[in-house]
Amino acid sequence: MTPKSRTGRLAAKAATGLAATAVLASGPLAASASSPDAGTAAQALPEVNMEAVLKAAQIDPQRPDQTLTDGAAPHVRKVERELADRGLLDREYVDGHYGTTTLKAYADYQRSLGYTGLAANGIPGKRSLTSLGDGTFDVTRVVSPGARTTFDGATFNQRTANMLREAQRLSGVTFDVEQGSYNPGGDPTSAGTHDGGGAVDLYVDGISPKKRTHVVRQLRKVGFAAWYRSPAQGDWGPHIHAVALADPDLSEPARAQTGDYYLGKNGLANDLPDDGPKVEPITTWEGYQRSP
Structure with a gap:
């Protein structure tokens, strides 16, 4: 037989390709190829930054107006939309x-999940926020208090204990704890x-006094709202009081103090300006850990 010319071979190959295309177009793959979902990866859900939401949950209730917390509003809106969809928050x-x-609406949502006490304080925790966003948004920058532990014999969550250890290291002062966390009714003052x-x-x-100020500064540096409290300010002895920013387990009075701290106040009922080192x-602790 005489070999086919190059032109003839190419023509035959093209004809074979057209035939194969025709088979595919009429076969079961044709439907999937023409489907609007074919080859499209699942779209990622919007993200809700938990750190940003926690910051707003501390500051906004303490504001005298409706000012929005920088960087938090878009994330808060996603949370509020889900609360509204569940009939827990008016659309306005x-x-x-x-x-x-x-x-209050978020606390109602927490209670709807069966949470009580601190777990229904209106401050988003990882589990409740993840549940709220199920199928609607993903939670990023998660803040977790961790399990309860001890530091200098007092009870704290792991996050607070880690913060205290770091502030102690930075200050060069060995901390002597007067009162820890999770201590309801422990000190009426x-x-x-x-x-x-x-x-x-x-x-x-x-x-x-100089060293006291240094300790307060280091506590603030690692993510505490911290102040020196003198007997002139209330019915207590001299001490340093601190509250961990963005802790989801905060009591209502502690949450209010962190909001006041962000707003440049002293965290006391007299609502005076902050009297601590700037x-x-x-x-927050998470922000401190990310810093260079």
């Missing part, structure tokens, strides 16, 4: 401001700030 409050109405997580009082006996920018 889906505005990115995590005020007292949103705080505390007005409930130590009922939940994140709160600590430190003795200052034998520490000079540490800027204000950061």
